Amino acid sequence: MADIRRRAAVLGSPIAHSLSPVLHRAAYADLGLADWSYDRFEVDEAALPGFVEGLDASWAGLSLTMPLKRAIIPLLDEVSATAASVEAVNTVVFTEDGRRIGDNTDIPGMVAALRERGVDKVESAAVLGAGATASSALAALAVVCAGPVTAYVRSPERAAEMRGWGERLGVDVITADWADAAAALSAPLVIATTPAGATDAFTGSVPEAPRHSSSTCCTSRGPPGSPPPGPRRAGRSSADSTSLSTRRCSRSSR
Incomplete structure (x- = not known):
């Protein structure tokens, strides 16, 4: 086994079920690292x-998940325009001169995961949740x-935050x-940004035969291969937590 010269990790709480180690180690192996x-x-x-x-100095970078995507920002030297647009960082790169650079791969990861399943444009959508990942979902x-x-959302305060993000990002946000x-x-499109299990109470409500083709994109942090909220139904395609994590990993490993 090769001596380890460069290190990286995902941080969060809880973190035991994170897919990131599996995905990044596979990427490192493929890249010969x-x-x-x-x-x-x-x-x-x-x-x-x-x-x-x-x-x-052996550390190359970090991945951040709940509840650290905003908490990390004051500790950084620079934040990308993408991350700054939603005030959420899920990737930190350490430069050779010791600077900490924050970025957000959630946004392009979601877009790529949806387009991979043929979702290029929808007339309306829904977001479940209101945290840092929800603002990335709006982007x-x-x-x-x-x-x-x-x-x-669960509170008037969260509702106000989401409407504010909508105004900032040019998205017409209605809160419920x-x-x-x-x-x-x-x-037509649902993006779940809640912790695993938060949507279990209404998973049986997924329409058996939607009037139009529908898609679900799940960013919930559950065990490897966790499905999107609700069982898959006729006419509904889905991007699960594994596919989304893969899209994010492919960008952060470049």
Whole structure:
């Protein structure tokens, strides 16, 4: 086994079920990076500054997931325009001179995962959730959605945040209460940004035969191969958490 010269990892809480180590290690092997390693660490917002400050020169970068995509920003020297547009960073690269550069691969990853399944343009869409990944979902929908986006959220504060992101990104956002989230599943496109299990209560509401072709894109963090919310039905294509993670990994490993 080759000596490890370069290190990377995914940070978050919880993190035990993250697909990132499997995907990045496969990418490293394909690229011939035998002396690179990729691990995962349970790190919450309080522990993040100490973890980052304790990294040595062998570290090439980090992946960030819930709840760190915004908490990491004050610790960075530079943030890409894409990440700045939604104030969410899921990838950090350490330069040779020690600078920390943040980027967001969620947005292009979502667009690529949808287009891979033939979703180039829809007339409306729905987003489940209102965190950092939800704002990235709105940025992706600015590319593929021509009409309004309904965001299902749990509080008035979250509703106001999502409407604010819509104004900033040029997306017509309508907010609705989480109690009515089952209604999202009749939309042409649904992007779920919630933790695994959050949508289980209404998975049986997925239409058996939608009036139009529908798609679901799942960014929920569940076990490898976790399906999108609800069972697959006739006329509904889906991009699961594995395919989306693969699209993000392919960009961060370049």
